[in-house]
Amino acid sequence: MLRNLCQKMFGRSLWVYHANSGGCNGCDIEVLNVLTPYYDVERFGIKLVGSPRHADVMLCQGPAMRSTARALRCAYDAMPAPKLVFAIGGCACGGGIWHDSYPVLGPVEKVIPVNFYIPGCPPRPEAIIYGVAVAVGLVDKKVSPVEFKQLQMPIPRYHPSDLRGEGEMVVYEKAEKI
């Protein structure tokens, strides 16, 4: 549904605004690398603009810091209505390595709603292009959650209190019940 909405809303081209709220500039360099002729993202009509008022998409890098969260929120509110937010990098997706320190509030989604996540530290330029292509609808997303569940519990009925020491050996009294 979101993809159909994206294709309807952003039919022609995305203008991106590049917001760094306290990252280490690694993701910034990768985003600017995406805009170079080698990974030419203007093939998809993506253009970097300097003001959030001109932008459709906000590329967030860095966690929401205590000092920049308000500015990030203001920049998000300044964007015109059909807007997307990309969280690029481990800091924007999950708060980064210093997610529990004092100046870091946490991931960007604590301050503004995030539509697409591109984890990585920093993500490869191909990964950023892939995220944009997922958003535009060119490709499908590849990841899915992995769960290994114990459907049946093969639990032997024993407990450490049932152990009895006999000299050097530890004997398990209820061993025959397993």
Next chain:
Amino acid sequence: MSLTSKFKEAMVGLKAGRVTLDYPAHPRPVPENFRGRPIFDAQKCIGCAACANNCPAREILVLDVCQEVRILKYLGRRCTYCGRCSDVCPEKAITMSHEFETATNKISDVHQRLDLFMSTCQRCGRCFKETSPLEQLKLKGYRFDDLENERWIFRSRSFLESEPLVDDIKIELD
């Protein structure tokens, strides 16, 4: 500027050819030593939680629901792909794959969750590391990280909940 120099410039420009990658249409192989998303092998994992103790981003959570079952959850959101978990894993259950196309619209897509069947240590109930040998004898070291709020909890505890999630042996509080 003469006409020949312009011609030379044009030849240089033509010689470079087209450098742009046709990336989303054609796959791009990564270098051989590239570290991507870690993949957890539930068959090899023994549940020692060395990866959880060594993760710099506090990314792997461990929850003991009962004496026998330990849940290991990898969040994947702030992972820096440093590869330390695969280095410390004694059973080589974690491999750093070449996956990098992990862009999603739901962050829970990158989670990995293993329910591990743990056997009981015949001496202490559960093997763990504590500060003094006396505490090692006294405590058992169950981990109770908060899976719902995705929070790492820094203490281990010596007893399980009185009402475990899995209805199993009632374990006395000590």
